[in-house]
Amino acid sequence: MTKYLVIGAVLLLALTVVIYDRWRTARTMKRLDDMLTAAINGSFSEKNFDESRLSALESRLWRYLTASALSERNVREQKDQISALISDISHQTKTPVANLQLYAQLLSEQPLTPQGKDCAAAISAQAEKLQNLIEALVKTSRLETGILALHPQPGEISPAVERAVTQYAARAGEKGITLTVGQKEGSAVFDLKWTEEAVCNLLDNAVKYTPPGGTVTVEVKNYELFSTIRVTDTGPGISEEEQAKIFGRFYRAPGAWQAEGVGIGLYLTRQIAEKQGGYVKVESALGKGSVFSLFLPRP
Numbered sequence: 480m481t482k483y484l485v486i487g488a489v490l491l492l493a494l495t496v497v498i499y500d501r502w503r504t505a506r507t508m509k510r511l512d513d514m515l516t517a518a519i520n521g522s523f524s525e526k527n528f529d530e531s532r533l534s535a536l537e538s539r540l541w542r543y544l545t546a547s548a549l550s551e552r553n554v555r556e557q558k559d560q561i562s563a564l565i566s567d568i569s570h571q572t573k574t575p576v577a578n579l580q581l582y583a584q585l586l587s588e589q590p591l592t593p594q595g596k597d598c599a600a601a602i603s604a605q606a607e608k609l610q611n612l613i614e615a616l617v618k619t620s621r622l623e624t625g626i627l628a629l630h631p632q633p634g635e636i637s638p639a640v641e642r643a644v645t646q647y648a649a650r651a652g653e654k655g656i657t658l659t660v661g662q663k664e665g666s667a668v669f670d671l672k673w674t675e676e677a678v679c680n681l682l683d684n685a686v687k688y689t690p691p692g693g694t695v696t697v698e699v700k701n702y703e704l705f706s707t708i709r710v711t712d713t714g715p716g717i718s719e720e721e722q723a724k725i726f727g728r729f730y731r732a733p734g735a736w737q738a739e740g741v742g743i744g745l746y747l748t749r750q751i752a753e754k755q756g757g758y759v760k761v762e763s764a765l766g767k768g769s770v771f772s773l774f775l776p777r778p
Contacts (some may be wrong), residue, residue, distance in 0.1 A: 572613060579606040606759035615743045619750065629670040629754045633778035636699050636706055637663040639671055643678035644697055648688055661698030665706040667775035669690050677751040680744035681710040682772045688714035707775040717763040
């Protein structure tokens with residue numbers, strides 16, 4: 480009889496231990512869940528000051544969140560300062576750049592030596608390059624800081640494609656490049672103005688690097704979740720190592736130093752795509768051209 484009582488007591492004790500352990504685990508999980516919920520909604524603070532491991536974890540989480548909030552605030556302030564600085568530069572340089580372009584044009588209309596005409600043309604080209612750089616910097620900084628917001632709406636993609644192609648048809652023709660448009664019907668949720676800007680950047684890149692006699696093709700492909708604007712060129716192609724870098728701000732490939740541009744167009748395109756819930760990618764191989772695809776979410 481005593482033997483059964485001992486066995487019963489042991490089983491009861493074991494059951495009690497199991498129940499207590501599960502209760503303590505459930506309580507710990509609840510505290511962790513409460514801590515994470517408070518951290519997510521920004522109301523987290525230390526509440527327990529004892530020597531338990533949970534208290535130590537709570538303290539470390541509080542220090543981490545405090546440091547993260549401070550870092551985020553510093554980054555935001557720096558971005559605001561950069562945005563203000565770029566806006567000031569844009570405002571202050573607008574008149575001097577316009578004057579440079581005007582005087583370069585007036586100079587080119589004067590009787591000049593061949594060398595003088597080359598100098599006038601170079602001044603005009605550099606002034607235009609400076610203006611494009613400033614405009615691109617202003618757009619990028621305002622997008623990054625949220626001063627300019629995108630407003631994606633369901634709609635047809637073809638108007639953005641047509642307007643972008645119209646802008647680059649003359650430039651492609653001057654260079655002897657065949658610019659063609661394939662299928663352009665498709666719908667997506669996108670901002671018409673900024674998507675047109677992104678497509679223009681892709682076309683600018685394609686026309687810039689495609690040699691005379693080459694082709695650039697623009698087409699829309701529709702998938703289940705995304706519609707894609709594809710810009711295909713017959714340029715020199717991009718090595719696999721460079722493909723991960725070309726969407727970085729101011730990045731120029733080692734072999735592209737002679738080409739026009741400052742290396743911000745593809746970066747701006749990526750920013751525009753991401754702020755619409757899409758993305759941009761490239762498929763390329765050296766000597767085989769490139770395909771840039773702008774993915775936009777479907778309605």
